[in-house]
Amino acid sequence: MRPVAIIGIGKTAFGAFPDRDLRSLAVEAGQKCLADAHLSPSQVEAYYLGNFAGPSFVGQNHLAPYIAGAMGITGVPCTRFEAACASSGSAFYHAVSSVAAGLNDVVLVAGVEKMTSQTTPKVTEILAGAGDTCGEVRAGATFPALFAMIARRHMYQYGTTREMLAAVAVKNHENGAKNPLAHMRKVITIEQALKGKPISEPLTVFDCSLISDGAAAVLIAPLERAAEFTDKPVKVLGVAQTSDYVALDQKDDITTFRAVVAAAQKAYKMAGVTAQDIQFAEVHDCFTIAEIVAIEDLGFVKKGEGGPYELAGCTRLTGPLPINTSGGLKSKGHPVGGTGAGQICDLVSQLRGEAGERQLARHSLGLAQNLGGSGATAVVTILGVA
């Protein structure tokens, strides 16, 4: 396998953009990414697009060549990857595989979702399609409901509290307020988070990530060619994708995502590092409880200690292990198909030292964790300064 590097990144702002369509968002991210690597569209050898539900949200299929064509990329493989909220994490995993194997040199990976043209109940219904529609969804489960049930069980088994969940939201909003591309740049208090409108008990609106429009893109190439395109290459040290059952009621223990644990172990092994070596991470906080479960599953803290760790402020920008310096899905926004690629862009910004107000002092080794559904797909990526 050839070592692979990230040679360019590009992101749109995340938010609610009534005047923008799906294609224009994906094109903007792709063009910013090409410009970042000083590359022309004709140099792109493959286009890997993560998108969860373009056909349902905006009625458009055949998305990868549709978007690539609008950027002037034709005559190459253009493929859409769907893995719920891990769609572009999955696209990234497969793109890295193709470059590592020597099938392609320069691959453009992107993710996009256009969600805000639908009403919230309709968005809730479309998102529920990532669950088991013959079981849990038929009974009335939504994604907030599935994660609310995970939260209840985590509280029961480990004593996790509502204040610990709220601490995740407060911290992510604190970071997102400093991110010019974030959807909701607003600082919130613990009291506000606790008193939010109930969505699915015990989760309030402040425990839930945002319904967003947005796109992100990443260019990868063999490490040995990276210097042709950039002065600041970032090395893909480890990447792994794994799976588990789709339905929550089929999992033995819902306080852990087995797919995340397995993907993390594979990625750590590939990178030759341990959880304790990781300096910062972007994790999939689709709901506040998901960040607590993630830092446990990734091995940053022991099982059951995620909540107290968050409450103690250890994951803030100034803490020993900053988590979601971008603001996370909670504040930055969660255009589902764009989230995995967006996390990679956010890691690269930190690794290159370009994160502005949010820039960390220690920024040579970072991890991204992208989750699909209630844990049926997990992608873990470890990036380092090349």
Place this chain on the structure above:
Amino acid sequence: MTTGVVYTETVVHAAPEQFVADAPYQLAIVSLEEGGRLTVRVSGERVIIGDRVAFVEDRNGIAFFRKA
């Protein structure tokens, strides 16, 4: 009669489009006495983790359970 124990539960306030009229409603994952788990609706009194529940009826393919 099918019975079980509540493994976890939630009360859904923000419902998907087809269930907006039902909200708020309680949903639970029940560990069945006969083995396996099932996601069900709870009718009547609210339940918490550890409560014993029993099958009541099937409405349009949705299993309803209540506190035993």
